Amino acid sequence: MFIRDRDSEFKDFYMHEAPSLRRLAIMLTGDSERGSDLAQDALLKMYTGWSRIRNEDPSPYARRVLVNLCRSAHRRRMLELRKAPAPLLDIIDREGRVEEALRVAAALSVLSPIQRAVVLLRFYEDMTEQHISNALERPLNTVKSDLRRALEKLRPVLDDNVKESR
């Protein structure tokens, strides 16, 4: 395979996946600039390993790379983040649902990085629990309990019934 063939093959992947990876990264990190950088880094890693990855399904692999990058970036910035106020996710909602998006975003900031990743892969990427388990190389039951705990944490913030009953 020549570099030009890899480039044209990778271009299809890039055009299709780059936007959702970028958005996923922004939501994982809570920071537009850092998220965009991490998504770019994940895509670069995908590109350099393409001859190895291309024969498998590259989309879940890209998500694993991205989540791992975000988690190590998070570890590095753990102290900073602890002291900082809850990150405000700047999600540009094309249909004007800014308030709704910000509400979800703020709610996600209460989750641990892995919980946030599982929730986003499940609801934002619309992946099944089995696919998340494969993509993150995390046991299925662990993914299920990640998801359950995350939803328990989110419910007080996001569930109208819970809030009204309070």
Added chain:
Amino acid sequence: MNTEDRLKKLTEAARAESAPTQAEWSSFIQRAHRALYVRRAVAAAGTFMLIGVGALGTNALMSDQPLNDRRPQPATTPEPSPSRAPGISTDVGVPASEAELWFVKGEQLWWGTTTLGGRVPANLASDDPIVQKAVFWLQALFEGPTSADQEVGAISAVPSGTKLLGVRRAGSVLNVDVSSEFESGGGSLSIQLRVAQVIYTGTQFEGIDAVRILIEGEKVEAIGGEGLIVAEPLIRRDFQNVAPLIVVESVKTTQDFASPVTVTGFANVFEATVNIRILDAEGKILKETFTTASCGTGCWGDFSETLAFEVRERQQGRVEVLTYSPEDGSEQDLVSIPVVLSP
């Protein structure tokens, strides 16, 4: 709205995202290419420093070391292998055997099986018999086609002067280190053919499925002006555009096996019909069958067939895969692999 519904609404937002622009792609791919070159440069710089430090250390500690010998010296003197005379750098004999040497005819790979015995230099010799065989046959490959092969029009796309620097085995991958001449000259087809010659010659040995090419000891991303990617180990299937019409992957040269034998590979033959036969030491057909590849007549398909055979004693034999001409029934596209058949 409950939590799940609210989160699910995020998916709709995800779908609304538009594709990146051409400019974004161009900037990304430029950055990606730069990253590749940096990786290669860093690897080369690392080795350069190692050589430098190695040479410094050697010069300081061993004053009798000839100064013109610029090769890096090993940190510790290896124990002489029992098969070699201690202290004397002598070639190691390799008994005559039959193997495939992959050359080029027209614009395709072409194989000739040749029986050769000879010697390998002590510095390339290995205690692993497969590596030893690979060294011997890759050296023969780099020497170019024999006069008999030349008479039938075989040439080599490997530039003359290319030297084999070393062969190492990591599981089912053979790491073949070649000198920088390997990269010189030739267009993209020639580059592809020369790499394929090494991959096909290297993967004929038992236990070897893939070959990685190193240039002067370095892992490289790509070689040649147009950048043929060699970063990962390569297999026979990676070269279907220059492959002969039948390629066998599962049966290896001089492999020793008992009945039954499974023959797998890929082919691009008329009506996808692939004939497989096993011959004994006298050339008598012990078993013949045919199978259908998953695609044929203009496309590549996979085939796999298991054949049972009976032999009274251990003997030389052959596994052959071929097609018969739809016009006159003559044998075509023959692949003939020397094997050892055991009862």
